[in-house]
Amino acid sequence: MIGRADLIIPAPLPPPLVLDASVRALLRQWPTAIVVDGDDKQVYKKYRDIPFQALSEVMVFKNQRFLEQWRRDGATAENRNSMINLICVNNELTIVVDDPSDPMIVALVETVKSVLRQPIFNIAA
Amino acid sequence: MVAPNQDRLERIIRDCGQGWIIDFFGQPKDALAEAEKLLLETVGAYRRRYSTASPAPDVDSLSAENARNPHRVKAFIQAMGSSASAEMLVMVWRILQGDAIKQLRIDYTAGTSFLLEIQLEGDEQEPQLFTSRNIDDAALLRHLGILKMGGRPLFDGFYPMQHSLRED
Numbered sequence: 001m002i003g004r005a006d007l008i009i010p011a012p013l014p015p016p017l018v019l020d021a022s023v024r025a026l027l028r029q030w031p032t033a034i035v036v037d038g039d040d041k042q043v044y045k046k047y048r049d050i051p052f053q054a055l056s057e058v059m060v061f062k063n064q065r066f067l068e069q070w071r072r073d074g075a076t077a078e079n080r081n082s083m084i085n086l087i088c089v090n091n092e093l094t095i096v097v098d099d100p101s102d103p104m105i106v107a108l109v110e111t112v113k114s115v116l117r118q119p120i121f122n123i124a125a
Numbered sequence: 126m127v128a129p130n131q132d133r134l135e136r137i138i139r140d141c142g143q144g145w146i147i148d149f150f151g152q153p154k155d156a157l158a159e160a161e162k163l164l165l166e167t168v169g170a171y172r173r174r175y176s177t178a179s180p181a182p183d184v185d186s187l188s189a190e191n192a193r194n195p196h197r198v199k200a201f202i203q204a205m206g207s208s209a210s211a212e213m214l215v216m217v218w219r220i221l222q223g224d225a226i227k228q229l230r231i232d233y234t235a236g237t238s239f240l241l242e243i244q245l246e247g248d249e250q251e252p253q254l255f256t257s258r259n260i261d262d263a264a265l266l267r268h269l270g271i272l273k274m275g276g277r278p279l280f281d282g283f284y285p286m287q288h289s290l291r292e293d
Contacts, residue, residue, distance in 0.1 A: 017284070048179075052196075053193055107275050114272040120267070
């Protein structure tokens, strides 16, 4: 088994916008990532196909192989830090990761934070 | 009588809070006709660069996307309020569909010249270069996501302005 940590970022913005921008940022780090809805029913291989308006939670798998491994084996050591869970409710974005001290995860979380503190989201035009 | 596509386009524009595009310039029907013309030019410009495998920003696509990702359509419609360039609107649509901004160059001399070049990279074909010499298109830069990834600079995403005094 592997650990779990919830990192909470204030996100007083429309949830579809928060999830869209966050997923987009993760895709820049993991270009072949696969996005799955929170109920694990819909798999999105292309960013443009994701209907963020209908989602409050997504799981971002590093690639197809890790999606299959997670579904087959669950939270094993081999799958560590290969999936990030994003939940946007109550003006907060919760980023669920296995190991928040892993440098790759630190970089991913910092990127998402960088996305959400952009002027375009926080300064009225 | 308003054409069906114009009627749908008007609904999308107003849904996005950008009714000023229709109401600000004289007769609404004339503004709508202009908006539809620009959209048709944009679809044409899109098809000259991209295959039919990816959706062009026609009224059907905008309508479908408005149900799935209204923030993206709002950003696109806001862009239509800033730019009359079909090429620039293709560029905006591609960023909204996920393309990365590989390179951006701006060159400006007061009262003399303006040049904006944006190169996009997607998963479907070779990088595409979009160019404008119209300073109005500088307004589009305000919508770009600006972030750092591992301390490195990145323009990524095209987002709607969150508030506007003109929103209806």
